[in-house]
Amino acid sequence: MREAGMADQDRGEVKQLGDVRREIDAIDAQMHGLLMERTELVRQVAEAKAQAASDAGEGSFIAFRPGREAEVLRALAARHQGPLPLAVIFRLWREIMSAKTRLQGPLRVEVFGGADPLRLWDLARGYYGSFTPMNLREEAMDVLRRVSKDRSVIGVLPAPQPDDGDAWWAMLGRGDTAPVRVVACLPFLTEEGVLPEAYAVAQADFEETGADTSLVVLTFSEAVSAGAVEAQLQEAGLAGTLYLRKEQNGQYYALIGLTGFISAGDGRLETLYNQDGIDGVQLIGGYADPVRLAGCLEKGE
Template identity: 35%
Template sequence: MPDLAPPDLASLRTEIDRIDDALHDLLMRRADLVAHMAASRVKQGGPTFRPGREAVILRRLLERNRGALARPAVVRFWREIIASSLAQQGGFSVATQGEAGVESPLARLARAHFGLLTPLRLHPTPTRVLASLASGEAAVAVLPAPQEGERPEAAWWTQMESPRLHIVAALPFLAPLEAARDGGREKAPPQAFAISPLAPDATGRDRSLLRFEPLPEHSRARILSLLNTAGLAPRWLLRRESPTPMALAEIEGFLAEGDPRLGALPFPRLQILGAYAEPEPEE
């Protein structure tokens, strides 16, 4: 049988235009549904920002993604759709660290996650960023992931008011894969965290951040042993010695107040700073 002639360029463009119209119709319908939900939330007092729900949406779409559409394109497209839905519901802005007129990597990361049109409020220090969130000037704060050996003024996690504020998301949601020591590839750690007055939602695949004050006699090895014995094996652990000894551990799973494993730890002050959806692999 003779080969079928390939469609001409004009026919392909016509088909793309038809698909664009269908997509636009669906997006307008989606916006109408968001407006209806927003009105219901106003009556019921429910939150508009649901990072756990956002993560579940993106995971479902990535799971069903097939063909030539790249995973980063899926996430970028739906992050903008989610951002437009938040904007519809009013008063959503993001505070982060930076200087006016300077597009820092942290600001770019915040814009990529919360949408190009979401108002971004820049402040010179982490303390000012958290103050902007606590005062209600911003709905969400984005700050860089804690690092070992960081300067005291950069260690925002030691200043964060808990349980008034919570870590609710890790950025970026789509994590690049990096070479591991054993020759395999692992997801890169988060570059930043999103903080909100809202409590985090469990998504089924989560990580939690635990802040505590170790006793003077607690070495790093001893802290790791205590966490492992309690069934809270940390993925990573940071420790600061001054001005007050304090440690931060990332724990697999969603930790909630009242978890019996927390009661087995001998630390005098222990707080769950929040939880976030485990990032998805970029590839």
């Protein structure tokens, strides 16, 4: 049957609905087959990770690899064409990769909602998949402690704001949060110039992907101006953005996003530490820079 209302001159070129649906069925079968094949490869990936962990004398391995996930999404963005929004493609792949992480071992997400728990919950759900167990917690420190106790837990926290009561980022890498690092930012698809809304933290490594932001917390014993912090970064040969300054319990902290991947042994961090007034330089992880695309956000996002 032809669809009603079709213009006469189009009739000759328009395919029958049933024919088009048969083509869709064929594509669905291919996509489904490929997804099953991809799943088999993920089983092999898990075996390789288990072997690497055992070679390193570790009993278990962390399945999720935020850097690799970012590379997969960037490859999709580079290839993508046509009217299907890239945001939809990302959502599908986030679902696939989260499910495949869970096939390799346990995974749980602990969310601190901050001022907008609904938004943070949505971001975490969209990123870590529909079926990944998730809990909403009322305190950032509660999330950090849970992450520090369990390598299969990812924490999602709001990106720091000037009026936050709790500067959770200043606590990373100290005391009972020692093994916890920032490993990703959410959302991964955003407009140019928009800062991340949330950070994911875990015991996983922040891995280099070729387009990264490293996060550093500087501690000062006295209040310091934004200009002074920026000058100190420059002096140490580091390019970055001062995200936030905060006073907490008599200490002054600055959160910096440094351009590029920086490892703990980077000499420029030492140079920074040796500058006047700086009491501490703590690398707290970082994230693969998100894909930035003009007009990618739907209205209401």
